Amino acid sequence: EVQLLESGGALVQPGGSLRLSCAASGSSVSTSAMSWVRQAPGKGLEWVSVIYNDGVTTYYGDSVKGRFSISRDSSKNTLSLQMNSLRAEDTAVYYCAKNGHYTFDVWGQGTMVTVSS
Amino acid sequence: QSALTQPPSASGSPGQSITISCTGTSSDVGAYDYVSWFQQHPGKAPKLLIYEVFKRPSGVPDRFSASKSGTTASLTVSGLQAEDEADYYCISNIGSKNWVFGTGTKVTVL
Numbered sequence: 586e587v588q589l590l591e592s593g594g595a596l597v598q599p600g601g602s603l604r605l606s607c608a609a610s611g612s613s614v615s616t617s618a619m620s621w622v623r624q625a626p627g628k629g630l631e632w633v634s635v636i637y638n639d640g641v642t643t644y645y646g647d648s649v650k651g652r653f654s655i656s657r658d659s660s661k662n663t664l665s666l667q668m669n670s671l672r673a674e675d676t677a678v679y680y681c682a683k684n685g686h687y688t689f690d691v692w693g694q695g696t697m698v699t700v701s702s
Numbered sequence: 703q704s705a706l707t708q709p710p711s712a713s714g715s716p717g718q719s720i721t722i723s724c725t726g727t728s729s730d731v732g733a734y735d736y737v738s739w740f741q742q743h744p745g746k747a748p749k750l751l752i753y754e755v756f757k758r759p760s761g762v763p764d765r766f767s768a769s770k771s772g773t774t775a776s777l778t779v780s781g782l783q784a785e786d787e788a789d790y791y792c793i794s795n796i797g798s799k800n801w802v803f804g805t806g807t808k809v810t811v812l
Contacts (some may be wrong), residue, residue: 620801629705630740630748630791632801644799647703686753687795688738694747 587612587691589681594696601671601700607664607681607693615640615659618684621666623677624695631677634666635684648674671700706731706792706804713810714782722807724775724792730802732773736795739768739777743788751790752777779809787811 593605605621607614621633634645634655643655654667664681676699682689707725714720724731724739731737735755740748750759752768755775765786768777775794779786792804 629806630793630803632793632803635799646800680747686738686757687734687736688750688753688793688801689740689748690750690753690759692747692749 587683589683589691589693591679591681591693591696594679594698596699596701597671598702599672599700602667602669603671603698605666605668605679605681605696605698607666609662609664609683612683613659614657614662614664619655619657619664620682620684620689621653621655621664622680622682622689622692623675623698624680625674625677628677633679636664668698671698673700676700703730703796703800703802706794706802708790708792708804708807710805711808711810713812714779715812716782716784718782719778719780720782720809722777722779722790722792722809724777724804726773726775726794726802728773730773730794730796731770731775734795734797735770737768737770737775738793738795739766739775740791740793741786741788742791748791782811784811 618637620635636655652670678695680695681693683691739752742748
């Protein structure tokens with residue numbers, strides 16, 4: 586079964602940038618659509634972005650559109666999320682997840698991003 | 703796209719059953735049979751309980767069941783156990799490019 590491990594979370598100032606990574610094992614990131622989902626402290630879940638099997642088709646939630654960019658590296662079997670122009674409201678635990686059955690069937694353990702001065 | 707509406711909390715004694723509702727609109731829950739449910743314990747990643755309205759992944763106990771009627775989906779937990787105490791979220795896929803989550807329900811086992 587696929588396992589996902591996120592990394593890259595950190596404390597960053599407003600307006601700054603950060604790149605998150607998600608290493609997959611047990612399966613290729615290229616065989617399934619992959620997503621990022623986030624959860625602000627004490628809040629609910631919010632879908633952020635998806636990249637489809639073709640590696641080209643990507644979509645973003647309205648709150649991150651134009652600032653975040655999702656990508657994958659098949660040779661390293663990793664999923665990435667480049668986050669620019671970060672805002673306080675982007676503070677959250679970021680989970681990478683494998684898409685399946687029109688939902689998210691495998692999740693990583695999450696990585697914390699804090700945007701604060 | 704607005705979040706799906708769930709009751710903030712639900713509770714029951716061990717052995718009892720509880721049902722959590724998830725109300726959307728004709729554009730999300732009512733339009734697609736792609737509602738799923740997740741369980742999340744504190745500090746842990748969400749775990750998939752139900753997909754495509756009522757289907758259970760392997761390993762999920764049959765104490766968890768779900769259904770949908772119109773714009774409202776429901777999750778029922780039968781034979782409530784202490785380990786069922788967690789947050790529960792519904793989610794609806796609304797086409798290939800968007801998903802909307804529910805507001806979440808905190809389940810307490812009395």
